[in-house]
Amino acid sequence: MKAAVFPRYGPIEVLEVRELPKPSPRSTEILIKVCYSTVIAGDCELRSFSFPWWFWLPLRLYTGLFRPSRVKIPGQEFSGEVETVGNEVNGFKPGDQVFGATGPPFSGNAEYVCVSKTRALALKPAALSHDVAATIPTGGLNALHYVRMAELKPGSRILINGACGNIGSFAVQLAKFFGAEVTAVDAHEKLDALRGMGADHVIDYKREDFTKSERTYDAILDVVGKASFSGCLRRLTPKGRLVIANPNLRSILRGKWVSIKSDKKVRVQFADYKVEDLEYLSGLIEKGELRAIIDQTFELSQIQEAHRYVEEDHKKGNVVLRIPTG
Numbered sequence: 455m456k457a458a459v460f461p462r463y464g465p466i467e468v469l470e471v472r473e474l475p476k477p478s479p480r481s482t483e484i485l486i487k488v489c490y491s492t493v494i495a496g497d498c499e500l501r502s503f504s505f506p507w508w509f510w511l512p513l514r515l516y517t518g519l520f521r522p523s524r525v526k527i528p529g530q531e532f533s534g535e536v537e538t539v540g541n542e543v544n545g546f547k548p549g550d551q552v553f554g555a556t557g558p559p560f561s562g563n564a565e566y567v568c569v570s571k572t573r574a575l576a577l578k579p580a581a582l583s584h585d586v587a588a589t590i591p592t593g594g595l596n597a598l599h600y601v602r603m604a605e606l607k608p609g610s611r612i613l614i615n616g617a618c619g620n621i622g623s624f625a626v627q628l629a630k631f632f633g634a635e636v637t638a639v640d641a642h643e644k645l646d647a648l649r650g651m652g653a654d655h656v657i658d659y660k661r662e663d664f665t666k667s668e669r670t671y672d673a674i675l676d677v678v679g680k681a682s683f684s685g686c687l688r689r690l691t692p693k694g695r696l697v698i699a700n701p702n703l704r705s706i707l708r709g710k711w712v713s714i715k716s717d718k719k720v721r722v723q724f725a726d727y728k729v730e731d732l733e734y735l736s737g738l739i740e741k742g743e744l745r746a747i748i749d750q751t752f753e754l755s756q757i758q759e760a761h762r763y764v765e766e767d768h769k770k771g772n773v774v775l776r777i778p779t780g
């Protein structure tokens with residue numbers, strides 16, 4: 455089968471498409487013929503191994519200390535068709551149209567992927583195209599998780615920082631769906647797209663630092679983890695929630711202290727991917743309550759161009775990768 459691989463950690467040029475043996479599923483796994491996968495910021499961070507120092511060693515011990523060994527094929531989400539199932543798998547059969555998250559060791563940017571039956575894998579509604587379904591598992595599930603942690607009620611005010619990316623584009627729409635008044639922060643060229651997603655107010659982060667304004671919020675979701683921690687706390691209402699999707703060690707430790715010592719809460723937990731949440735999100739898309747924002751589609755053979763676009767070209771929403779049919 456054809457697969458994108460990164461034989462070493464490094465710049466975009468390390469990526470190549472290779473012919474690899476087709477994987478065969480264990481008794482607890484499902485073999486899926488992939489139609490679409492995605493390239494997200496996390497794939498670029500893994501390829502170049504740009505992670506904070508405290509996360510570097512534990513992650514490297516898993517992915518491969520000197521070169522990628524356990525994780526060689528990028529791609530954390532996919533949509534496709536079940537080819538075979540292991541004899542301990544129930545609920546799926548050959549021919550089912552499915553979408554889901556690979557979980558570690560990833561490998562979604564390939565013609566075939568084996569996924570454990572314990573992973574978040576769901577039947578794709580017929581009304582959803584494969585490219586749309588492929589964007590739901592990481593951006594959608596993370597957005598749902600973080601927006602839920604913000605505990606929004608109708609009329610709550612939320613600010614979303616890094617609002618036009620993979621997670622943010624779903625988070626803005628979900629926060630609106632839950633009845634919140636949404637302020638979306640991102641770069642100038644993305645503000646119209648954010649208005650189109652329903653944002654009530656938009657801020658260009660290159661021109662205005664929201665932590666220095668007078669306005670307060672019931673919740674702040676810092677998707678990119680780049681806003682000042684104390685500045686965000688100052689912009690919260692007395693019982694407000696600060697949710698950080700990409701926290702550093704300092705904000706994790708300070709967050710615990712703030713949550714103990716005040717009525718403000720800081721939340722940094724990673725998402726637990728659940729099948730019922732995949733079904734919930736695909737249902738919202740089917741009903742027209744939520745849209746997957748797809749900026750560009752690349753072929754698997756254009757894996758370098760796709761990483762370059764995600765890393766350098768200020769994408770809006772999602773970048774999908776079309777996998778050849780055979």
Ligand SMILES: NC(=O)c1ccc[n+]([C@@H]2O[C@H](COP(=O)([O-])OP(=O)(O)OC[C@H]3O[C@@H](n4cnc5c(N)ncnc54)[C@H](OP(=O)(O)O)[C@@H]3O)[C@@H](O)[C@H]2O)c1
Pocket residue numbers: 494495496499592593596615616617618619620621622639640641644659677678680681699700767768769771
């Ligand atoms: N997707 C996941 O599964 C997942 C889960 C947990 C954590 N994370 C981490 O969370 C981070 C965001 O993920 P993502 O996939 O949503 O990334 P993304 O698609 O790259 O979106 C990030 C957005 O934030 C904007 N941005 C950059 N710097 C900013 C700043 N200083 N202030 C406000 N906005 C800024 C970016 O604009 P420009 O393009 O113009 O820079 C982009 O629109 C990544 O580091 C990722 O590893 C991801």
